[in-house]
Every structure is written in structure tokens, then in C-alpha cells.
Amino acid sequence: MRLTLILLTAVTVAVRVPRVQAEAGETASAMPKVELIKEETISERKLVRYEHGSLAEWKYATPQRDYFYVEHPKKPLGGKAPLRVVLHSAGGGGQSEMAQNLTPARAHIIQAYVDYSSYGLFLDCRANQPVDWWWGHHSILKMPDLYTKELCPTEKRLLATVKWAMRTFPIDPNRVYLSGISMGGSGSLGLGMCHGDVFAAISVDVPAGADHALFRLRNGEHPDAPPVFNFSAQNDRWSKGQEQLIAYCQTNRHALAIAWGPFGHTSDASVFDAGVYEFPWLSIRKDEAYPVFTGASTDNNYPGFQNVTAPDQKGQINGYFRWKNITDTAGSFAMELRLEKKTELHKPAEPPVSATADVTLRRLQRFEVHPGKSYRWRFVAGETPAQSGIVSAAGDRLLTIPKLKIADTPGQLELTPN
Secondary structure (H helix, E strand, C coil): CCCCCCCCCCEEEECCCCCCCECCCHHHHCCCCEEEEEEEEECCEEEEEEEECCCHHHCCCCCCCEEEEEECCCCCCCCCEEEEEEECCCCCCHHHHHHHCCCHHHHHHCHHHCCCCCEEEECCCCCCCCCCHHHHHHHHHHCCCCCCCECCHHHHHHHHHHHHHHHHCCEEEEEEEEEEECHHHHHHHHHHCCCCCCCCEEEEECCCCCHHHHHHHCCCCCCCCCCEEEEECCCCCCCCCHHHHHHHHHHHCCCEEEEECCCCCCCCHHHCCHHHHCCCHHHCCCCCCEEEEECCCCCCCCCCCCCCCCCCCCEEECCCEEEEEEEECCCCEEEEEEECCHHHCCCCCCCCCEEEEEEEEECCCCCCCCCCCEEEEEEEECCEEEEEEEEECCCCCEEEECCEEEECCCEEEEEEEC
């Protein structure tokens, strides 16, 4: 297998004290009066349309009226429920996206809509063009200096609506997910990757560009970015910038699993690599640590935008790694790491039986990492001789450990202060 664009040479454990973007707190939480407009039932799910005006704090040049839909669980499990936030493509709107994704055919091919126990929040950016178009990125392009640190009005409105839904319905705050197709994928990357304090994970299908996300990520410090699951086609004229996003995530150790192929601008993510497509991304929690894999020996090399001659015209990065949290206390941390087995996948695939990769642990909840202190690490997997060592934390609270050998037999990574 070919290696990825950028290879790091160690396993890294990261803890960062986040500084949330300017105005991402109070102004992103406040919400104007929300009016219930109508209720209906589609595919046995209750749908409610809400409308609202805008707040002066959002700084729209002209006050506007917006709407969104809330989709209620089809099969409530009791207690707090997950929330799926959905951003529509340029070819649709909040209402049409909501209706399309409740059809059995669409629910079958897009994994974001399979969970019947969750709430769905369908937002809109079509009604108030051009200021809201491309989920705010077009506004950023017009005034990049203004929005280097400050969120644009559309971003503020979207975050406020998400937080309103979390306050209004019995939502599990650790299970809020963001997804979108095409323009909605671009917006999901731009809005979600800098707000790991809100979203547990992100899934995007043929995202129409990565510039929104790269602009936000490169300006200011942010909470740990949510894990991203990305389905892109290198021959899709809309999906520019995926190689830059891959490189940025690898260099800065953000969790990205991506699958690609010469499939064009399709909304059927099931045609992509099964390892990425079948990842249970709706099980990721915001209150649990997750690993970031970089420089894996099993990665393919993304061919680049509209490059039809490079090798690996169909491939994946980080598609087959799986994990489970075991221990996360102030004095010790343990996580199970393994590769997905062929028998666990529903679609045909040939997952590797072993891999070497660098691993960054993010969203550590209780395990304490202090600059300048040393930590002992150990990785145990069945009868394989244990890998171990001692590393020191740098000033940015990063721990770098030599590459791990991970197999389809579960292994346990353990960390303790030295």
C-alpha cells in the first residue's frame, strides 16, 4: 500500500486547553423568539417547522427571517437522545433536505439518517441568499479580515439554533453530530471542525470544497476537532481541496477517515470503501477520548483533484482502525486499539490484518498531561511482545510515542505518569 501525503514518525497523546473562537459563547447561544409554524408526520416521524427572526448580536446587515425543522425520534429509547444536525446541498433547502432524507431509499444509502432513536435538526441557508450562501463561507470570502477571529452571522445563527435544540429537547449533549452533502459537506467541515465543544463527530459526502474549514482551523485555537468521516471523489469538480485538508489533518493530528473513488458528485456514500462507510460514527461520544491515526502503513495516497492518472484512484485513509475506551482517570489511561475484520463488514472489502501507525489521543477527559513531565506507555496485544517506553510532554502538552503495531486482534494502550 502507498503511504499518505505526510508521514509523522510517532504516536502522540495530546491534551490542549482550548480557547473558543471570539463570540462563539454568548452570541452563539442566544436565540430570538422561536415560533412553531406547523406539525406533520412523514415516514412515521413527527416533523415540526419553526421560524424565527435574527438577533442584533449576530450582526446581519439586514434583519432576516429563517426556518428550521426538528425531526422527532421514530423509536425513542428513553432518557437523553442523540441529535443529528443536517446541512443541505446547493440543490436543496432545509425543507427539501428534510423530506428527501426521510424516504427509505435515501435513509438506506446515507448512514447519517439510519438512527431512528435520534432527533434531527434540518437547517436552511437558501432563503436568505447571498449572505447565508455556502453556509457563511461566501460572506467570509468577502471580508476575511473581519471574520478571521469572529464568526460570521450565518455561523452564529447555526450554532445558536443547535444550542436551542439542545436546550429545548431531551438531547444528550455528548451525542450531537453534524453531516451534510456537497455544499452541506463544506459547511459541516467549516462549522464543525472548530467546534468540538459542541459536536461529537462529523460525516460529509462529496464536500464541495474545504476552504471554509481550513480558514477557520488556521485562525485561532479551538477545542479538539471532532473526528471527521469524509467521502470524496477526485473527479468531482466540486470537491476541491481534499488533499489540503488531508495534509492539514495529518500535520496537526486531527482525526480524519476518508474514502475516495472516481464516482463523481454522488450522494451514495455506500460506493466508497466499506471500512470508512460502515464505521459506527454515531457511537462516538464527546465525553470520551478518541485516537488520531497518522502515517499508517495501510493508507492509500489520495490522487489529488481531478488527477485521473495517479495510482490509488480508489482508496482510503484510516478506514479500518477501531477503538474502545477502557480507563480515563487522573493517574492512568487505557484504550483498546484494533483493526476491523473482514467478517464484521457488510460490503465486500479486504481490510489489512496489521498496520503500523502514529496515534494521537484527543479529548482526554481526566488523564492529566503536564509539560516537561515524563510518562510511561505500554501496548499489549495477545501473545505479541509488548511495546513500551517513556516519553516527556512538550510545552504544548503533547506526548510523542514511537509507532505502534496494531492488528485485527485487540491490543491495549496504557499510559501512566513515570
